[in-house]
Amino acid sequence: MNAAATKPLPGIATLKAGFWTSRDADAVTNFNPTRRRNKGEGRCLRIKAMEDSPASSNQAGRVADHKESCLDAVSVNGHAHAGNNRGPLSTVGNSTNIKWHDCSVDKNGRQRLLNQKGCVIWITGLSGSGKSTVACALSQLLYQRGKLSYILDGDNVRHGLNRDLSFKAEDRAENIRRVGEVAKLFADSGVICIACLISPYRADRDSCRAMLPTGDFIEVFMDVPLRVCEARDPKGLYKLARAGKIKGNI
Ligand SMILES: Nc1ncnc2c1ncn2[C@@H]1O[C@H](COP(=O)(O)OS(=O)(=O)O)[C@@H](OP(=O)(O)O)[C@H]1O
Numbered sequence: 001m002n003a004a005a006t007k008p009l010p011g012i013a014t015l016k017a018g019f020w021t022s023r024d025a026d027a028v029t030n031f032n033p034t035r036r037r038n039k040g041e042g043r044c045l046r047i048k049a050m051e052d053s054p055a056s057s058n059q060a061g062r063v064a065d066h067k068e069s070c071l072d073a074v075s076v077n078g079h080a081h082a083g084n085n086r087g088p089l090s091t092v093g094n095s096t097n098i099k100w101h102d103c104s105v106d107k108n109g110r111q112r113l114l115n116q117k118g119c120v121i122w123i124t125g126l127s128g129s130g131k132s133t134v135a136c137a138l139s140q141l142l143y144q145r146g147k148l149s150y151i152l153d154g155d156n157v158r159h160g161l162n163r164d165l166s167f168k169a170e171d172r173a174e175n176i177r178r179v180g181e182v183a184k185l186f187a188d189s190g191v192i193c194i195a196c197l198i199s200p201y202r203a204d205r206d207s208c209r210a211m212l213p214t215g216d217f218i219e220v221f222m223d224v225p226l227r228v229c230e231a232r233d234p235k236g237l238y239k240l241a242r243a244g245k246i247k248g249n250i
């Protein structure tokens, strides 16, 4: 780990954690931060701030009930970790009465820890143009250089998060919006996020660019002629399209 990574971040004191079971009559007094979790004890994590604890003290938080088979308590020093949760409630889309919560561990801290800059590399192009191949090659290269990246491949994301979306224009827009939002979170975490989607509409790609600080969204166009992609046709999609069995950009 690099030197910057070991520097304490503002507002962070030492955390203590320990395990105990509900068999302990008074789990809090039996709290032992150095004890290892015994075989068979659960993994339930309970973190409770002691509202009245002085900011500098490091005590186990009081656990309100002991129903869990295992409790792991962490003392949270006063308000040191509370972050900034002040400000008015907002309405965003259909979400009402929500509030942004900042944390003292921020993007800069995470970037220092990883010794890299979080960003989004967005690869666009026809099906078969080589987006996934380039994404993998780039990820491998970065890995060899000790840089952490993560690929959001359109094909893969449609296996889970976006499985409810089709290939009609509005679903494609939603597909790209969601991937753009996830990519933004990855970049914020300090990771180099490589998104590879057909993303045929400039407006959708521009919306994703607008989610990030200037320069943090790098667009790569796989400039491969249709005839080359069609000749490759590794999934047989062009054949299906020519036969009129699938519609839209592929
Ligand atoms: N009808 C139709 N049109 C286009 N693409 C189709 C279709 N049906 C399935 N596929 C496969 O879906 C893969 C992922 O597409 P994307 O999510 O990248 O498309 S988009 O950005 O929403 O336009 C895309 O992956 P790639 O071939 O890697 O580009 C296709 O294999």
Ligand SMILES: Nc1ncnc2c1ncn2[C@@H]1O[C@H](COP(=O)(O)OP(=O)(O)O)[C@@H](O)[C@H]1O
Binding pocket: 125, 126, 127, 128, 129, 130, 131, 132, 133, 134, 196, 232, 234
């Ligand atoms: N630079 C390249 N030259 C020749 N073939 C390639 C190249 N890049 C990718 N391919 C091949 O083209 C096909 C499609 O590549 P792929 O990365 O899956 O494209 P996409 O993700 O854009 O659909 C694969 O069979 C792959 O091996």
